[in-house]
Amino acid sequence: MxxxxxxxxxxxxxxxxxxxxxxxxxxxxxxxxxxxxxxxxxxxxxxxxxxxxxxxxxxxxxxxxxxxxxxxxxxxxxxxxxxxxxxxxxxxxxxxxxxxxxxxxxxxxxxxxxxxxxxxxxxxxxxxxxxxxxxxxxxxxxxxxxxxxxxxxxxxxxxxxxxxxxxxxxxxxxxxxxYGPAMREDDGRVVSNFIVQALRGDPLTVYGDGSQTRSFxxxxxxxxxxxxxxxxxxxxxxxxGNPEEFTILELAQQVLALTGSPSPIVYRPLPTDDPRQRQPDIGKARALLGWEPRIPLQVGLQQTIPYFRQRLGLD
Ligand SMILES: NC(=O)c1ccc[n+]([C@@H]2O[C@H](COP(=O)([O-])OP(=O)(O)OC[C@H]3O[C@@H](n4cnc5c(N)ncnc54)[C@H](O)[C@@H]3O)[C@@H](O)[C@H]2O)c1
Missing domain, CATH: 3.40.50.720 (NAD(P)-binding Rossmann-like Domain)
Structure with missing residues (x-):
């Protein structure tokens, strides 16, 4: 085709x-x-x-x-x-x-x-x-x-x-x-931000108190x-999308654990109109497309971190 x-x-x-x-x-x-x-x-x-x-x-x-x-x-x-x-x-x-x-x-x-x-x-x-x-x-x-x-x-x-x-x-x-490999280092979304910050040893920037949730x-x-x-x-x-929901702080902690980074977490004001919660109901895709995500966050992060290591010239 x-x-x-x-x-x-x-x-x-x-x-x-x-x-x-x-x-x-x-x-x-x-x-x-x-x-x-x-x-x-x-x-x-x-x-x-x-x-x-x-x-x-x-x-x-x-x-x-x-x-x-x-x-x-x-x-x-x-x-x-x-x-x-x-x-x-x-x-x-x-x-x-x-x-x-x-x-x-x-x-x-x-x-x-x-x-x-x-x-x-x-x-x-x-x-x-x-x-x-x-x-x-x-x-x-x-x-x-x-x-x-x-x-x-x-x-x-x-x-x-x-x-x-x-x-x-x-x-x-x-x-x-x-998220995954092929994202830009300067993409600006949270998963790539945290991984790049952790790999560079920079502080991980959490907006708000980190209790807002996302699914990845x-x-x-x-x-x-x-x-x-x-x-x-x-x-x-x-x-x-993946219905498994994590707080931004949980994501930061997972990234720190998987990269072995000593970076601290710093808190910044929440941007305007930043959604508090985001989680897909994928019942329709499950029922009609027979689709649901298979890769848990930890596994996906483990597959993404080496890509960013390479992009940043750390290998
Ligand atoms: N990544 C996500 O989490 C996510 C979530 C929701 C929706 N989407 C949607 O999926 C699509 C792809 O997202 P992505 O994450 O790959 O983003 P991306 O920025 O990596 O890719 C977008 C692509 O579109 C190209 N592009 C932008 N403006 C263009 C134009 N005027 N003419 C021709 N090409 C143009 C860019 O060069 C780039 O290659 C987008 O439509 C986005 O809105 C992505």
């Missing part, structure tokens, strides 16, 4: 590209390199089944894509970590909205199935816990996270309207915190969920 992955140079996208190539598909990766790196797909550059197109999804797509025989589109292109999506919020909104618009147009033209990588951030600072897919969320529409949260919400709206108006085949994944999904589990969703008969939305 010929498959387009936007954002294929990024953390999740590059793992997805690798898995799809391993399964024998032809893969086109479309990316502008904003937060992704060619290094993440270096191993595939000589593979005739792989094609890399440098392009900004906020701009109209190269017309040749409509003739490329694409059957599935995984649309992941969008900066995902707060420091990156907040650095240029208007660009984030353009990417999320116009990118989704252009890729849906392509899906309509080609008859390809379209999967949107949405996010748990559509639930905002949730007042329902854990969050099922039919919870409408609690998002501040004018805060510093809104460029991402609200534009992903509108990308979901656009996707479902495209299905209603043009009968385009759509799939929507609401991805919860995911290992990358291979997430990729499996995306592929199952794409190939299922259900549009979604589906929560994809």
């Amino acid at each position: 010929k498959i387009l992955v936007t954002g294929g140079l990024g953390f999740i996208g590059s793992h997805l590209v690798t898995r799809l190539l391993q399964e024998g598909h032809w893969v086109i990766c479309l990316d502008n390199g904003y937060t992704g790196r060619q290094l993440n797909v270096q191993a595939h550059l000589d593979n005739p089944a792989f094609q890399l197109i440098w392009h900004d999804v906020a701009d109209p797509l190269p017309p040749a894509l409509a003739e490329a025989g694409i059957q599935q589109i995984y649309h992941l292109a969008c900066p995902a970590s707060p420091p990156h999506y907040q650095a240029d919020p208007i660009r984030t909104i353009r990417t999320s909205l116009w990118g989704t618009y252009h890729l849906l147009q392509l899906a309509q033209k080609t008859g390809a199935r379209f999967l949107l990588a949405s996010t748990s951030e559509v639930y905002g600072d949730p007042q329902v816990h854990p969050q099922p897919e039919d919870y409408w969320g609690h998002v501040n529409p004018i805060g510093p996270r809104a460029c991402y949260d609200e534009s992903k919400r509108l990308a979901e709206t656009l996707t479902f309207d495209w299905q209603r108006q043009y009968q385009t085949e759509i799939r929507v994944a609401r991805i919860f915190n995911t 999904c290992y990358i291979s589990d997430l990729v499996e969920g995306l592929i199952r969703l794409m190939n299922s008969p259900y549009p979604g939305p589906f929560n994809l």
Whole structure:
């Protein structure tokens, strides 16, 4: 099958590209390199089944894509970590909205199935816990996270309207915190922050008192969920994440134990609109996709720490 992955140079996208190539598909990766790196797909550059197109999804797509025989589109292109999506919020909104618009147009033209990588951030600072897919969320529409949260919400709206108006085949994944190798050292999300700080011997920065909770999904589990969703008969939305919940302080302690780092923990004020709790209800994905995460946090961290050691030149 010929498959387009936007954002294929990024953390999740590059793992997805690798898995799809391993399964024998032809893969086109479309990316502008904003937060992704060619290094993440270096191993595939000589593979005739792989094609890399440098392009900004906020701009109209190269017309040749409509003739490329694409059957599935995984649309992941969008900066995902707060420091990156907040650095240029208007660009984030353009990417999320116009990118989704252009890729849906392509899906309509080609008859390809379209999967949107949405996010748990559509639930905002949730007042329902854990969050099922039919919870409408609690998002501040004018805060510093809104460029991402609200534009992903509108990308979901656009996707479902495209299905209603043009009968385009759509799939929507609401991805919860995911971690693993290929994340950037300066990604800015908590797992990579803690590992990098611990390996460098710097203090681990905990925002607030560390009692806020998150759930962390290992990358291979997430990729499996995306592929199952794409190939299922259900549009979604589906929560994809690991329901095992940890406090940020517990995560910090696990990272310190697994890296053997002497780093202290320091506390800083909680950022604006930081959610207190985040845990997916994955009952729907379990029942309809037969999917659930398999990699426990400790195992995932053990597989991620050596990657960061190498990136930091510590091996
Ligand atoms: N990682 C997570 O925990 C998580 C959680 C929820 C949702 N998601 C979603 O999954 C997707 C991938 O996230 P990630 O963690 O791999 O992030 P990432 O930043 O590593 O990857 C995003 C990729 O998109 C590319 N990109 C950004 N703007 C672009 C543009 N305008 N045109 C073309 N390419 C562009 C970047 O260069 C990068 O390769 C995103 O849509 C994100 O919103 C991720």
